[in-house]
Amino acid sequence: MPELPEVETVRRTLAAEVVGRTFRGVTVRRRDVIATELDPAGGFSRVRGGAELVTPRPARVPKAALLVGDRVVDVLRRGKQLAMVGASGRAVAVHLGMSGQLLVAGAGERLKEASWGDAHDHVVWRLDDGGRLVFRDPRRFGGLKTSPSVEHLRNERWSALGPDALEATCEGLQERAGASARAVKAVLLDQTVLAGVGNIYADEALFRARVNPARLARELDREAWARLALHVRGVLVEAIRAGGSTLRDYTDARGHAGTFKASHAVYGRGGEPCLACGAVLESALLAQRTTVWCHACQPLR
Template sequence: MPELPEVETTRRGIEPYLLGHRVERVVVRDPRLRWPIPAELPDTLRGQCIEAVERRAKYLLLRTRAGTAILHLGMSGSLRVLPAQTPAERHDHVDIVLDSGLTLRLRDPRRFGAVLWTGEDPLRHPLLAKLGPEPLTDAFDGERIYRLSRGRRGPVKNFIMDNHVVVGLGNIYANEALFRARIHPSRAAGRIARERYAKLAETAKTVLTEAIAAGGTTLRDFTREDGNPGYFRIELKVYGHAGEPCPECGATIRQTVIGQRSSYYCPHCQR
């Protein structure tokens, strides 16, 4: 599923094809995403020039003078840039056709994604207004999460995956960041020292930065039919490695369920 690094790589991949281009038409083949695609979106977006392609958390923002399209890829969504006449396949739900003859095509088999529209400041949109800081900015640091964590009794893994605390730490990168910080995923968030949170903020930044860099080096050609976003081949040290030896100490990596999510950790390194 697209996590923050994939979304950021997608943003960088599609941006050159969108920026400064006018929307010729919008084709909605299936409006049934997480929320229905607003019926008026095609008419509203048509004729608009795309002035910016931004990302906030895992939302992509296509800014125009009239308003902003808000896209989310959910778990299975992907965006590609194709010649507009390329036949749509199964699960290709939306086309944003540009004056260049290319189209931005959204595919989302599981339809957990979203395409919304707002005429106001998108950062004030209900879905975005209460989000925590971006993980790769100075607003996210150990001090902040240490403060927010006081009194929290739930597992630290749930805590750092909470979008009000920090955005963009999905299941995979939460597992990896906790491993690198040597923190046990089910430890109560409120019972972790300040210095350990400083370390966690640092490892979270590092793992996300590495993943974005990997996305850059393996950058798919977004204009190609097979330019299909997938997992980045960064080296995941614990995620998906249950039963294998820990790369640090050789103990067997364990898998458990925390907050209804698969969690991987080294029982020896992580406390």
């Protein structure tokens, strides 16, 4: 579900609610959404596939690893990942996957109920002001990863991520992907090249940059990379201002939807007219993802 603008919006709304608060307790309803530094076989790094590869029964998660007894001093983001940092120095990284949410309810408020009830409320924290924080994720593509320090978070959890997409540069993109034989759209989705762009903003940035998504990265000239870097940053900044794109489920930590969907030029508009030239927008699978572009504004050449 969430790409950089949605995650950044969650970061801001979550920070406003939890920074300065102390976690008084936590209930873990699904252990397997959590990976700890001692037991990496949990959370979104858990082993998937054949039954013979199923991991041994995971150990209990120490409450301190989930920041219980800790005052929250910061909420960080890199690409699509978040992390809450405690005064102890410990950190809990959160990846929202496709359907994950972090939601806060103030003292006396009920947590916003999903249509399926609380069946997918996997981790619930109690705050010292009587509030609650829940990690909810029906599809379970997301999860939590604990770290003993921010240094460990950056060096182990986030080390494989490329630079944050808000810092995209022509030089950086060219250096990391300029020789690649892949389609430029696949490169933009690769979190080791650039962290934070997903299917919506890849298509939107390619449209703004007038680059065809199927063009091979190694065929792009410097001007094309420069336009891409500029428009990746531009569309992400605009989307953050709008609180992100709510297609169906996404909300910030207070349950509010984002409004950037109304500004999508191509995503979700296959078969409709191009807003720039009126041509019918194309839609096809590329890099396993539905991709929409304008054949006139974004020529293959």
